[in-house]
Amino acid sequence: MIAELGHFALALALVLAIVQxxxxxxxxxxxxxxxxxxxxxxxxxxxALVALAFAALAHAYVTSDFSLATVAENSHSTKPLLYKxxxxxxxxxxxxxxxxxxxxxxGAAVAWFGTGLPPDLRARVxxxxxxxxxxxxxxxxxxxxxxxxxxxxxxxxQGMNPILQDLGLAIHPPFLYLGYVGFSVSFxxxxxxxxxxxxxxxxxxxxxxWTLAAWCALTIxxxxxxxxxxxxxxxxxxxxxxxxxxxxxMPWLVGTALLHSAIVVEKRDxxxxxxxxxxxxxxxxxxxxxxxxxxxxxxxxxxxxxxxxRGAFILLLLIIAIGGPLILYAVRAPSLRGGGLFAPIxxxxxxxxxxxxxxxxxxxxxxxxxxxxxLDAMGxxxxxxxxxxFNRTFVPLMVPLLIAMPFGPLLGWKRGDLLAxxxxxxxxxxxxxxxxxxxxxxxxxxxxxxxxxxxLAAWIGAGSLVEWSERVQLFRTPFNDTLSRARHLxxxxxxxxLAHLGVAVTVAGIAASAWESExxxxxxxxxxxxxxxxxxxxxxxxxxxxxxxxxDRGTVTVxxxxxxxxxxxxxxxxxxxxxxxxxxxxxxxxxxxxLYVVLADGDGKGAWTLxxxxxxxxxxxxxxxxxxxxxxxxxxxxRRWRVGAAVRRGRAPAGAAADD
Amino acid sequence: xxxxxxRLLVVLLGLGMLAxxxxxxxxxxxxxxxxxxxxxxxxxxxAPETRRLRLGGLVEAGSVARQADGRTIxxxxxxxxxxxxxxxxxxxxxxxxxxxxxxxxxxLAKSGVFKADTVLAKHDERYMPPEVADxxxxxxxxxxxxxxxxxxxxxxx
Numbered sequence: 001m002i003a004e005l006g007h008f009a010l011a012l013a014l015v016l017a018i019v020q021x022x023x024x025x026x027x028x029x030x031x032x033x034x035x036x037x038x039x040x041x042x043x044x045x046x047x048a049l050v051a052l053a054f055a056a057l058a059h060a061y062v063t064s065d066f067s068l069a070t071v072a073e074n075s076h077s078t079k080p081l082l083y084k085x086x087x088x089x090x091x092x093x094x095x096x097x098x099x100x101x102x103x104x105x106x107g108a109a110v111a112w113f114g115t116g117l118p119p120d121l122r123a124r125v126x127x128x129x130x131x132x133x134x135x136x137x138x139x140x141x142x143x144x145x146x147x148x149x150x151x152x153x154x155x156x157x158q159g160m161n162p163i164l165q166d167l168g169l170a171i172h173p174p175f176l177y178l179g180y181v182g183f184s185v186s187f188x189x190x191x192x193x194x195x196x197x198x199x200x201x202x203x204x205x206x207x208x209x210w211t212l213a214a215w216c217a218l219t220i221x222x223x224x225x226x227x228x229x230x231x232x233x234x235x236x237x238x239x240x241x242x243x244x245x246x247x248x249x250m251p252w253l254v255g256t257a258l259l260h261s262a263i264v265v266e267k268r269d270x271x272x273x274x275x276x277x278x279x280x281x282x283x284x285x286x287x288x289x290x291x292x293x294x295x296x297x298x299x300x301x302x303x304x305x306x307x308x309x310r311g312a313f314i315l316l317l318l319i320i321a322i323g324g325p326l327i328l329y330a331v332r333a334p335s336l337r338g339g340g341l342f343a344p345i346x347x348x349x350x351x352x353x354x355x356x357x358x359x360x361x362x363x364x365x366x367x368x369x370x371x372x373x374x375l376d377a378m379g380x381x382x383x384x385x386x387x388x389x390f391n392r393t394f395v396p397l398m399v400p401l402l403i404a405m406p407f408g409p410l411l412g413w414k415r416g417d418l419l420a421x422x423x424x425x426x427x428x429x430x431x432x433x434x435x436x437x438x439x440x441x442x443x444x445x446x447x448x449x450x451x452x453x454x455x456l457a458a459w460i461g462a463g464s465l466v467e468w469s470e471r472v473q474l475f476r477t478p479f480n481d482t483l484s485r486a487r488h489l490x491x492x493x494x495x496x497x498l499a500h501l502g503v504a505v506t507v508a509g510i511a512a513s514a515w516e517s518e519x520x521x522x523x524x525x526x527x528x529x530x531x532x533x534x535x536x537x538x539x540x541x542x543x544x545x546x547x548x549x550x551x552d553r554g555t556v557t558v559x560x561x562x563x564x565x566x567x568x569x570x571x572x573x574x575x576x577x578x579x580x581x582x583x584x585x586x587x588x589x590x591x592x593x594x595l596y597v598v599l600a601d602g603d604g605k606g607a608w609t610l611x612x613x614x615x616x617x618x619x620x621x622x623x624x625x626x627x628x629x630x631x632x633x634x635x636x637x638x639r640r641w642r643v644g645a646a647v648r649r650g651r652a653p654a655g656a657a658a659d660d
Numbered sequence: 661x662x663x664x665x666x667r668l669l670v671v672l673l674g675l676g677m678l679a680x681x682x683x684x685x686x687x688x689x690x691x692x693x694x695x696x697x698x699x700x701x702x703x704x705x706x707a708p709e710t711r712r713l714r715l716g717g718l719v720e721a722g723s724v725a726r727q728a729d730g731r732t733i734x735x736x737x738x739x740x741x742x743x744x745x746x747x748x749x750x751x752x753x754x755x756x757x758x759x760x761x762x763x764x765x766x767x768l769a770k771s772g773v774f775k776a777d778t779v780l781a782k783h784d785e786r787y788m789p790p791e792v793a794d795x796x797x798x799x800x801x802x803x804x805x806x807x808x809x810x811x812x813x814x815x816x817x
Contacts, residue, residue: 234751235751341666342666344669352670352673353673356673356674356677357677360677360678360680360681363678363681364681364684364685367685368685368688371689381695381696382695382696382714383693383694383696384693384694384714385689385692385693385694386692386694386765388688388691388692389688389689389692389693392684392687392688392691392692393684393688396684397680397681397684520749520751521731522729580755581754581755582754583754598751600752601752603726609731609751611750611751
């Protein structure tokens with residue numbers, strides 16, 4: 001009964017979405033306030049309905065109602081409660097319900113927080129959200145009904161893929177979807193602006209917080225996915241250039257570009273058409289990501305289903321959702337008047353460079369990801385594109401971007417002084433030299449590129465600090481004055497400094513992976529493996545019983561120069577329901593490096609294969625992503641988004657260093 | 661600078677970026693595309709020299725042998741018509757089993773042994789790598805329905 005209620009709520013949401021897609025748009029074109037205001041109510045009602053449907057599905061999972069097909073296929077009565085809940089979205093049908101839940105959440109948020117928006121803009125934005133919603137509700141109801149009943153109901157479910165039974169992965173999809181779907185708001189704003197034929201700084205000030213929120217969520221989502229792969233798959237990698245990873249990385253790259261170009265629209269009233277295009281492309285890439293992952297053209301942990309009807313439906317959605325706005329863009333974009341002029345060497349110029357490099361980088365990832373599919377579809381060879389391709393295309397494009405990064409914020413709007421900026425960055429150059437010398441002294445000098453990578457990280461990190469110290473006039477005015485400036489600096493400025501520092505931290509983590517060491521050895525209890533100054537002794541391997549698995553658990557004592565560092569317990573688990581073994585790695589971290597131990601196969605005669613990694617700075621990769629997201633959130637909390645955002649604002653007081 | 665010249669500059673910069681990217685992509689494609697072959701393909705055409713390949717098929721039953729060092733493993737990948745000996749050093753993925761589908765990546769040595777540095781195995785009972793399924797179909801040894809739900813993950817040494 002509850003499931004049928006959920007199904008009905010989804011159907012009702014589809015109807016509401018269609019109403020929301022049509023009526024407010026008509027109202028906006030005719031200037032009818034009542035019709036325009038309808039969008040707000042339908043958006044909030046839609047969210048309530050989808051929340052109801054989601055709750056109904058969650059109820060079925062928690063109570064193990066195996067008469068529902070998705071529950072029977074993806075759950076099991078012995079599964080721990082936590083994974084019964086997260087199981088709601090770790091399958092195709094449930095994940096699509098989560099998708100629309102977040103979509104309607106954003107729709108409701110626009111309706112709720114957007115009361116200060118011009119009513120016609122708000123109506124049009126919500127109408128576009130309604131169109132997206134209608135497409136996805138139809139997709140769910142016609143091709144992936146989560147409330148499909150099985151008659152007769154099986155006595156128990158088939159269980160959930162054991163490698164998905166993990167806390168990090170459980171929260172990875174919600175964050176990823178918050179990012180993907182969050183970009184739908186910038187997309188809706190862009191399409192609404194094209195319909196209106198008007199883009200101004202006030203528009204940009206409305207778009208930027210939504211983009212920022214989506215970007216933060218996507219950053220966290222990607223980092224969680226990468227972290228999960230690192231500790232679950234058991235071979236120490238953290239990024240594989242797997243098509244599914246690329247699917248989330250492309251919107252992130254273009255979304256990052258959008259984040260920066262929206263600043264130019266807001267501050268300088270320039271780059272309007274480009275920003276609109278980026279907003280469309282970012283969401284288009286999110287949709288393509290959904291298509292790649294959900295249609296089954298890719299086979300990986302994420303591609304839950306191989307069903308041609310779904311693929312065809314998503315492809316159709318994709319064509320409408322991307323083609324329509326692009327045609328509208330082609331018609332309307334030329335009529336959007338460009339604003340402020342700027343010299344090539346200026347803050348705008350630096351942001352254009354940032355955008356071009358990020359967009360080109362995204363394009364190379366796009367080609368590398370889709371070329372094998374394209375070739376296969378054309379009946380050509382079966383090929384795969386892996387690490388070397390991306391290392392030789394994407395990385396060379398990112399290096400100039402990262403080198404140029406500290407310059408941007410030091411250049412003035414309209415016309416910048418490159419020489420003055422370089423002089424200010426002398427401190428950063430000093431930091432680079434210091435880091436490179438330190439690496440040459442203490443680490444193996446063979447890794448030239450990695451050493452330069454660490455230097456680059458130092459350059460970005462020190463460069464961000466230089467920019468901050470310029471703003472607060474560090475050491476150039478009395479200390480109290482500096483302190484007061486630091487207090488009054490807008491949060492957005494701190495946001496940028498933090499986010500750029502986060503990039504430095506991540507780059508350092510990536511570069512340092514060149515110094516990792518690995519040992520794979522067959523040992524008997526009592527024997528040791530030596531790695532990077534650590535001594536790992538396998539004490540024993542015993543059988544233990546988990547909630548829905550059995551495991552061989554190794555106990556490994558780690559010592560360094562004779563003193564105890566840690567006791568680690570890697571496991572090899574076996575899930576009887578799925579007849580599947582999995583690896584449970586033991587990781588010991590001090591935030592400067594990780595020790596990573598995998599208990600692999602035993603030889604049946606009392607010896608076990610241990611795989612051990614020592615990975616310097618690897619936690620920094622995800623730590624940096626966290627700092628980036630924190631910077632985004634900091635910027636999001638800036639008071640200018642809250643105070644009179646709809647009103648055009650004059651320049652802020654000089655003491656607050658108005659521009660950021 | 662006039663609006664037109666500014667626009668021209670941005671467009672030129674964009675085109676330049678595109679040219680750089682295309683060059684990078686073309687060169688990288690030239691060297692780094694990894695072709696997929698079945699054991700029969702390898703037997704018929706031979707392997708392109710020094711080129712990285714993916715080889716897919718079933719792990720031949722009874723062919724898996726672990727060498728004394730505990731980390732080097734020999735096995736054979738078969739599609740029913742031909743079989744290729746493979747040597748791999750490292751830890752096999754959890755779901756590597758005799759008689760199951762597998763994709764290995766590496767290069768064919770002169771001796772005819774395929775030296776794999778990556779072994780990809782399915783991560784689900786119901787899953788068969790699509791390349792392997794195709795290769796088996798071509799070799800006429802395909803039996804059993806295509807899986808309804810496919811989940812796979814890769815593993816490296």
